Amino acid sequence: MTLSTCKKTILKGGTIVLPDRLVGASLVIENGIIKGITNAKIGGDYEIVDVTGKVLMPGVIDSHVHMWDPSPLNYREDWYHGSQAAAAGGITTIVEMPLSVPPVTDRHGFELKKEVASKDSFVDFALWGGLIPSCIDKLEELNDLGCVAYKGFMSFANPDYPQITDGYLVKGMREVAKFDGLIGVHAENAEVADFGSKHMSDINCKDESMHDEARPWWAELEAIQRAVLFSKVNNSRLLICHMTIAEGAEYLKKAKMEGVKVSVETCPHYLLFDKNILRDKKSYAKCNPPLRSRENVEKLWDYIFDGTIDIIGSDHGPYSDEEKVKEGSFWNEYSGFGGFDAMLSGLITEGVHKRGLPLSHLSKITSENTARIMGLYPKKGSLLPGSDADVLVVDLNEEWIYDGMKSFSKTKSNKGIYQDMKFKGKVEKTLVRGELVYDNGMIVGKQGYGQYVPKQNQHS
Structure with missing residues (x-):
């Protein structure tokens, strides 16, 4: 055939x-x-x-992908390999984050990213634009180029992609409100999270599951509340990226009921794993915001079922095995991992089979809602005519077992968070x-x- x-x-x-x-x-x-x-x-x-x-099923639209390409770091992942891994996992549209080198913060960065992806990708793609202090005046231009949203880090990020401090976040919200744009934020209180991680390193904490204490739930909740307030008073659409906490979900549920234009994304790993896996996988399962308690995982599923959580994004962004241990201390290692080719099977296994999640709801949170929120609907997001x-x-x-060594991803690993997981x-x-x-x-x-x-x- x-x-x-x-x-x-x-x-x-x-x-x-x-x-x-x-x-x-x-x-x-x-x-x-x-x-x-x-x-x-x-x-x-x-x-x-x-x-x-x-x-x-409608093809998955992954709202949160880091391909590291174009970039000197594309030995981790690139469009050629990553898009094949995406296809193997049922992802038909990659919505790619702007943290390439150069980042998608102006026309040049956008055109370069689009050119590389167009040349190499096996699946369709949409692009996030950047939200850093230096590109606030470029947001309307990026909107004209078709960017679906603009990503800012309320936490500390990196020198090439600095934190969006409060004043610039408000300014960005006011800009995108002019064209009904969407701001996405990594919501963690920067100083609290940074202070806690440094403290764990200083005392040489040997329990990796304490990553949850180093960057505590309330540091995430505070940033969510702050972003929602800014969004509400500036009439701007907002997406809370990779939300991990039940307290945040409850707050966001009420904000939605009050008419705030806020949407909620979480990731499959926050629904499948709790912080105890860090004791086994160590830095290979380290991510920000952190994996939380088993009790929190169970509560997050309630907010999947009631519709508070709108979309699932993988936050796919692999590192080489060597990079994940190069500092010699868990607290100083890179955060993040790959595995988006396991996402849909993980959600079917844990959601549909274990918890009775209806397939129509699964398709909403993996496809339709993402298309609607990011302005790709009705071209993408459903199996309806047209x-x-x-x-x-x-x-x-x-039934099958995930093996990262057989993934189409550029980074092959048998140490990742999904390694040897049994899926149905x-x-x-x-x-x-x-x-x-x-x-x-x-x-x-x-x-x-x-x-x-x-x-x-x-x-x-």
Whole structure:
């Protein structure tokens, strides 16, 4: 079967995941677009693909990816390898963060990122713009180029991508409010988190799970509250990135009810793991904000089910194994890891099978909501007629074990947080705009097939 040469395809016999229900029907694709959903017999020169017993889901739109490319650091991950790993995990649109070298803080940085991704990516992509003090006056220009959102670090970041301090954050919010733009923030109180981490290093703390105490829940909550207040009084849309705490979710739930234009992202690792894994995986599982308690993990799932948490982003950003231990002290090692090719299977395993999460809700938090919040809907985000045919063929019952050494990612590792995890549910095929890109363990798409997807519309 070679879907890549066929412009008219029918996926027959599967269960289609729609926004509000599941439908047993055929999915009709023409010229890369969902043409229809039907049980009627269709004549004509269609290629018929039997997907009986499988589930058809909208392709994942990953809201939070670090490819390190273009950059001297692209030995960690690049568009060529990373987009293949994305396809293997069911990600059909990568929404890439602006922390490349140079960062996406002006037209030059944007054009360079777009050029590299267009040349190498196997899947479609959208781009975040930067939010640092020096680029506030470039936000409208980046919006005109199609950036979907603007990322700032309330915590300390790095010299090439400095922290967005409060005054500049407010100024940025006022700027994006002019064009209904979206500000995304890493919400941790910078001084509290930095002080706590340095204290743990100074006392030579040997318990890695204390990372949760070093950067405590209340440092995250305080930053969330501050960002929401700024957003509310400046009438700006806001996304809390990689939110980890139940206290934050409860506060954000109430803020939404009060009409604040705030959305909430969390990551799969905050739903699958608690801080105790740090004692085993050590710095290979270190990330910011930290992994929290098991009690907190269970509470986060409640906010998945009630809709408080809008979207899931992987925060994929691998480091080499050597880099993760180069300082010789957990407290001084890099934070972050890869593994976005495990994200969807992890959520199916832990959410659908273990907790009864409806497939329609899973598709909302991995695709539709992201498309709506980031202005990519209805081109992306659903299997309704008229949308791009970004389709996953998923076997909900296939059991498999994740091996980072077999990942398509540029960084191969058997030490990562997902290593040797047992999953139930696997992507069999990934179609991007109707073209088969990944098929049962093999990349069958073409380098450079992925297209840039600019912000399509205003917030819907």
